[in-house]
Amino acid sequence: MAVNKDSKERSAQDFWSKYSLRMYISFAAIQYAFLLALFGILELLQITSLGLSTYLIISIISATVLNIIVASLLYAQTQPFRDLVRAVILASGETPTKTPPDPSAYSHNKDGFSEILQSVYTLRKSSDDTLLDDIKDISPGIVMLNKNNDIIYSNDSAPVAKDMDEGLSLDLHFPEEDSLEQWLQKVKKGKLRAEKQWGRISNKLPGEKDRKIFDVSASFRKDSTAEVVLVLLDRTDLYAPEEDELEFISFAAHELRGPITVIRGYLDVLQDELNPRITTDQQELMSRLVVSANRLTSYVNNILNASRYDRRHLKLHLVEEKPKQLYSLVADDMQMRASTQNRLLAIDIPDNLPTVAADVNAVGEVLSNLIDNAIKYSNEGGLVRVTAKTAPGFVEISVIDRGIGMPENVLPNLFHKFYRSHRSRETVAGTGIGLYICKAIISSHGGTITARSVQDEGSTFSFTLPIYDTVAEKIKPGNNNNKLLIEHGSGWIRNHSLYRG
Numbered sequence: 001m002a003v004n005k006d007s008k009e010r011s012a013q014d015f016w017s018k019y020s021l022r023m024y025i026s027f028a029a030i031q032y033a034f035l036l037a038l039f040g041i042l043e044l045l046q047i048t049s050l051g052l053s054t055y056l057i058i059s060i061i062s063a064t065v066l067n068i069i070v071a072s073l074l075y076a077q078t079q080p081f082r083d084l085v086r087a088v089i090l091a092s093g094e095t096p097t098k099t100p101p102d103p104s105a106y107s108h109n110k111d112g113f114s115e116i117l118q119s120v121y122t123l124r125k126s127s128d129d130t131l132l133d134d135i136k137d138i139s140p141g142i143v144m145l146n147k148n149n150d151i152i153y154s155n156d157s158a159p160v161a162k163d164m165d166e167g168l169s170l171d172l173h174f175p176e177e178d179s180l181e182q183w184l185q186k187v188k189k190g191k192l193r194a195e196k197q198w199g200r201i202s203n204k205l206p207g208e209k210d211r212k213i214f215d216v217s218a219s220f221r222k223d224s225t226a227e228v229v230l231v232l233l234d235r236t237d238l239y240a241p242e243e244d245e246l247e248f249i250s251f252a253a254h255e256l257r258g259p260i261t262v263i264r265g266y267l268d269v270l271q272d273e274l275n276p277r278i279t280t281d282q283q284e285l286m287s288r289l290v291v292s293a294n295r296l297t298s299y300v301n302n303i304l305n306a307s308r309y310d311r312r313h314l315k316l317h318l319v320e321e322k323p324k325q326l327y328s329l330v331a332d333d334m335q336m337r338a339s340t341q342n343r344l345l346a347i348d349i350p351d352n353l354p355t356v357a358a359d360v361n362a363v364g365e366v367l368s369n370l371i372d373n374a375i376k377y378s379n380e381g382g383l384v385r386v387t388a389k390t391a392p393g394f395v396e397i398s399v400i401d402r403g404i405g406m407p408e409n410v411l412p413n414l415f416h417k418f419y420r421s422h423r424s425r426e427t428v429a430g431t432g433i434g435l436y437i438c439k440a441i442i443s444s445h446g447g448t449i450t451a452r453s454v455q456d457e458g459s460t461f462s463f464t465l466p467i468y469d470t471v472a473e474k475i476k477p478g479n480n481n482n483k484l485l486i487e488h489g490s491g492w493i494r495n496h497s498l499y500r501g
Helices: 012-044 052-077 079-091 113-134 180-187 236-277 280-310 323-328 331-340 360-376 408-413 422-427 434-444 468-478
Strands: 141-145 151-154 160-162 168-170 193-202 213-221 228-234 319-321 344-348 356-358 383-391 394-401 449-454 458-466
Touching (some): 151 168, 180 193, 180 213, 213 236, 236 280, 280 331, 323 331, 323 356, 323 383, 331 360, 356 458, 360 434, 434 449, 434 458
Parallel strands (some): 344 383
Antiparallel strands (some): 141 151, 141 228, 193 213, 213 228, 319 356, 383 394, 449 458
8 A cells, every 4th residue: 555655744843954954955056046147247247367267266255255144144034933943843742852942042032032932832831731631630640750750740540648848759659679769760870761560559558548559650751851650550449359358368367376276286296195106107197297287387377477568567586697597497397398298308508608687487487488389399309409608798598499490471470469370370279478478578688589480490589688797787776676677768759668667
């Protein structure tokens, strides 16, 4: 199908480039005409005695000087027209390639041209105001930030709040390791355009009145008036039922905790008393019962911790501990789980690693979750390895398996609450909050947790704990709690998620 050239999209700046070209061609034509005219005049006056070359040089120089004078006069007269075109380009909404004219300039004030420019700019402002009025009451929240990250516009649906200085701040709880502020700091260093999406971002803590949950989309365009535009879709109706489910599950888990503790106690007593009198197979069955009871306890603790984490109540008591000792607290349970599942468990945590600042029970839960997952997703007879090494300011502990692995598109969602991939839902039972809790615990230590995986080849989960000597001065004033370790000052985004008080 033929393309109609007249239908191609044009911009206001196309006019000036084409007009300038026509003007330059006109100046060249004038110069050529002057040259011909001067040549004819000299011929009529029969000024040939100087010789042909001298004759031509005189003609060219004279025509050039005359043309420069005329062109300068004409160009000076087009200055108001050029300024008017630049003002119209700006008013049309395009980004001008030249600096727009200043209505307050002396050259414009002395002849009244400044009023014309001001009228054009007023038309642009009126157009912008009309556009903003059109989106003022639409259901998606719209927030615009300038290059200093100040909010320059927000519609009625946007979750913004006034601070003590009457300034506006974005009232959302972004994840501390993946916040809007961190993303903007990154893209502003080397990108002209960028986009980013977040899911399940709430404006209030669970249980607070008028809580809403949003999917957030951010668009960044460097050096624009609105450098960042946020679109916030209210998904409360979609996500709130899951939040209510967690509330109910948390209550149920709390009630189950007591009976499960009693069951585990009876199993321990029975195992101690019956082991000398029962067969090897019966001992194996008893071991499986103990492992299942311990796993059920772990699930209950995970659910309760998830509830506390959402409400920012995950306070930790940090002590100085050796990494190898952290594992030793869960070693027996982990070896039992590995043996009952026919897996091999290898531990490689050097004795000479520096001590770390850790909440022993919380880190034990992280190790239990990660190792248990590695066992579940390993192949029959597979090997699960636990290793540790130093990193700048931290000790990094990794749990490695050579099991079924995961596709790359699954990894970004692993640590989200309730997330389970389609494959894991079909093959392995679980609640979908274990890794979420691991992230909560490690983040509350001031560390990070990461996952690497290749489908059908295995996975590696790694987390870091701060070396004790690097944080001792921060945790001792608070009676060894983690508040000073992870607390951050507030900024233009209200980020309440940095400390779970």
